Amino acid sequence: MRHTVSLLVENKFGVLARISGLFSARGYNIASLAVSETLDPTVSYMTIVVEAKDETVLEQIKKQLNKLIDVITVTDFTKKEHVDREMVIVKISCSAKNKAKIERAAEKFGGKIIQCKNDTAIVEAVGDQQQVKQLLEALQEFGIKELVRTGRLAIAY
Amino acid sequence: MTGAEIFIECLKREGVEAMFGYPGGQILPTFDKIFDSPIRFILTRHEQGAAHAAEGYARATGKVGVCVATSGPGATNLVTGIADAYMDSIPLVAFTGQVPTTLIGNDAFQEADVTGITRPVTKHNYLVKDTRDLARIIREAFYIASSGRQGPVLIDLPADVQRKDVEFVWPESVDIRSYKPTLYGHPGQIKKAARLIQKSKRPVIYAGGGVISSGASMELRRFAEKIEAPVTLTLMGLGAFPGNHGLFLGMLGMHGTGYANHAIMESDLIIAVGARFDDRVTGKLDAFAPHAKIIHIDIDPSSISKNVKVDIPIVGDVKNVLGQLLEELDKTPDTTDWLKEVQSLKKKFPLKYQTKNKLSPQYIIQQIDEATAGDAIITTEVGQNQMWASQWYKYLHPRSFISSGGLGTMGFGFPAAMGAKVGCPEKVVFDIAGDGSIQMNIQELATCVCNKIPVKVAILNNGFLGMVRQWQELFYKRRYSHTCLYNPDFVKLAESYGGVGIRVTKKEEVRPAIDKAIATDNVVFIDFHIEPEENVFPMVPAGEALNRMIEGLA
Numbered sequence: 001m002r003h004t005v006s007l008l009v010e011n012k013f014g015v016l017a018r019i020s021g022l023f024s025a026r027g028y029n030i031a032s033l034a035v036s037e038t039l040d041p042t043v044s045y046m047t048i049v050v051e052a053k054d055e056t057v058l059e060q061i062k063k064q065l066n067k068l069i070d071v072i073t074v075t076d077f078t079k080k081e082h083v084d085r086e087m088v089i090v091k092i093s094c095s096a097k098n099k100a101k102i103e104r105a106a107e108k109f110g111g112k113i114i115q116c117k118n119d120t121a122i123v124e125a126v127g128d129q130q131q132v133k134q135l136l137e138a139l140q141e142f143g144i145k146e147l148v149r150t151g152r153l154a155i156a157y
Numbered sequence: 158m159t160g161a162e163i164f165i166e167c168l169k170r171e172g173v174e175a176m177f178g179y180p181g182g183q184i185l186p187t188f189d190k191i192f193d194s195p196i197r198f199i200l201t202r203h204e205q206g207a208a209h210a211a212e213g214y215a216r217a218t219g220k221v222g223v224c225v226a227t228s229g230p231g232a233t234n235l236v237t238g239i240a241d242a243y244m245d246s247i248p249l250v251a252f253t254g255q256v257p258t259t260l261i262g263n264d265a266f267q268e269a270d271v272t273g274i275t276r277p278v279t280k281h282n283y284l285v286k287d288t289r290d291l292a293r294i295i296r297e298a299f300y301i302a303s304s305g306r307q308g309p310v311l312i313d314l315p316a317d318v319q320r321k322d323v324e325f326v327w328p329e330s331v332d333i334r335s336y337k338p339t340l341y342g343h344p345g346q347i348k349k350a351a352r353l354i355q356k357s358k359r360p361v362i363y364a365g366g367g368v369i370s371s372g373a374s375m376e377l378r379r380f381a382e383k384i385e386a387p388v389t390l391t392l393m394g395l396g397a398f399p400g401n402h403g404l405f406l407g408m409l410g411m412h413g414t415g416y417a418n419h420a421i422m423e424s425d426l427i428i429a430v431g432a433r434f435d436d437r438v439t440g441k442l443d444a445f446a447p448h449a450k451i452i453h454i455d456i457d458p459s460s461i462s463k464n465v466k467v468d469i470p471i472v473g474d475v476k477n478v479l480g481q482l483l484e485e486l487d488k489t490p491d492t493t494d495w496l497k498e499v500q501s502l503k504k505k506f507p508l509k510y511q512t513k514n515k516l517s518p519q520y521i522i523q524q525i526d527e528a529t530a531g532d533a534i535i536t537t538e539v540g541q542n543q544m545w546a547s548q549w550y551k552y553l554h555p556r557s558f559i560s561s562g563g564l565g566t567m568g569f570g571f572p573a574a575m576g577a578k579v580g581c582p583e584k585v586v587f588d589i590a591g592d593g594s595i596q597m598n599i600q601e602l603a604t605c606v607c608n609k610i611p612v613k614v615a616i617l618n619n620g621f622l623g624m625v626r627q628w629q630e631l632f633y634k635r636r637y638s639h640t641c642l643y644n645p646d647f648v649k650l651a652e653s654y655g656g657v658g659i660r661v662t663k664k665e666e667v668r669p670a671i672d673k674a675i676a677t678d679n680v681v682f683i684d685f686h687i688e689p690e691e692n693v694f695p696m697v698p699a700g701e702a703l704n705r706m707i708e709g710l711a
Contacts, residue, residue, distance in 0.1 A: 010335065014284070018276060025277045056462065063459035069281040069301060072335040 032151030084154040094121035109135035167295040177207040181227020184254030186319035202600035208238020213576025229267030240278035244563025249309035280308030305338030342473040357426035366393030367431015373476035400551030415506025444702035522549035538594030540624035568597025602654035605680035651682035
């Protein structure tokens, strides 16, 4: 099962390597990872989506993260009220004929065409897990050429 | 001050009295200052020896061990010792030279990404990029190494950082916002634990290295005597509870005593104190202590419920937590029947060995015990020598047994003995070695002779990598694939370095050789030619339940 965990960490070189190293050394898989500076430039915020087969593994991951000297706090969103968002950019085949159809499909799930040139349209969308999933399903029929996602961002209430 | 001068000044302020190491190009500015410093510096003959010696020093004294090496190969040679300290939670600060900051990442001569290499085997590490950060970093490193769950910290020092001249500012205190170890147990958990202890009928205390790190031996003893529960120790815990105490069950686990393992299996309450349920201790996990509730006291939250599901976790320093428990326990359980049962287990499953053999390793260790009245520091290598040393010597004091537990590093014992002797010069220090292990750091003979470190090495020489051979005998149809050793003449070898060598082939020569070694003010190798195919028993085969032991004697 996938869990969303956020970390406040020291904004120093090597910190990301410590965290990714911890995951690889213990055989945990990172599904997505997003990092950026916070209002306090000495602190970075990481949102990590992890695969954990059960509660014990998730507990271990959190404890091991907490043990790293550069990790300030660890928050597990599993049982916490929170908002999460992900941004996707999708490149799809597009012709004059189906441009309107693509536009409708994208808008239905919070997306929009940001560029349309030659036979390619680029659609962007921001949404929660469900919206992004539905958008990608809806765009499938037009032929997705390439897609890129930021990974999940999450914030607690 | 230059970075190198700051290094010396900080070490002095941290109270460092001895360090171990090996020079080289990129650490030269620091060695130039070490030359004039009052801190004792011991030049080993290999960086691995320096790391293990620093560990031995730390394990014997409880102080932070310090080792110094150059960049690249010097640093990579330290890695085994650092990993060893990490697995056994030993406070260590390792300093390594690094190529100048301007060359980092250029594949310069003797460059290695040492903070990268050591990241998974250190509690924390630093690459110092600015000399102005150095004093703070050294202060933090000693604090991190010696607090919480102790462990090794590495500081990588580029050559230009060592040379640069800056103003010296000593940080009066350490404040790391993200690092605040929990020192006292949660009062609610203490209450719950006390209630469970009071209700138990068959409690067993299972204690480990955490008791030694925390300096909690007295508290452990008072606790065990108060609740009248038998105590079994892990390899790392030996010495934490007196080996001659009536409540002592010896070591548990793969080569633990039959009575310790059976007591665990029949217990209704396990009180784990500073131990981490290692696979060598638990045997088959789902069959471990099937009738027992578990209370787990540990300073490291990640140790709790990692392998075994725990009923009452208590995070804190075990010395404090045992103190809290002692205060909380108004009633104590009635364990009279249980202790009787444990006594009969002791009678039914005693430790034993084949006395018909002309030279038994177990007998040798018993004789070392007698000759030193249990008052020596014993270090071990890894394998059969280590297990016999854990079974047949009665450790009376904490820090009297020094062994590579988690990593299981062959070649550990001899340099660790040197470090222990440097830290405790008044103690007799014996390394109980095998003929395989001793050859992994045998170059340290020169260090012992040059620096007058008169450690004693008992080589249990069976011409085999004994423990691997034992597994081949029991589980691989006696196919002795690459476990039979060709050995040098250890007596002549010791002599060639300026040490003393003694060969023992008969039982009656054992005690005189040990007495002579103790009386000799020099490093001594005793080459004991033991029974070649002697095994360590009892033994729980890997993956079996603790009560499925193989007994050796017909």
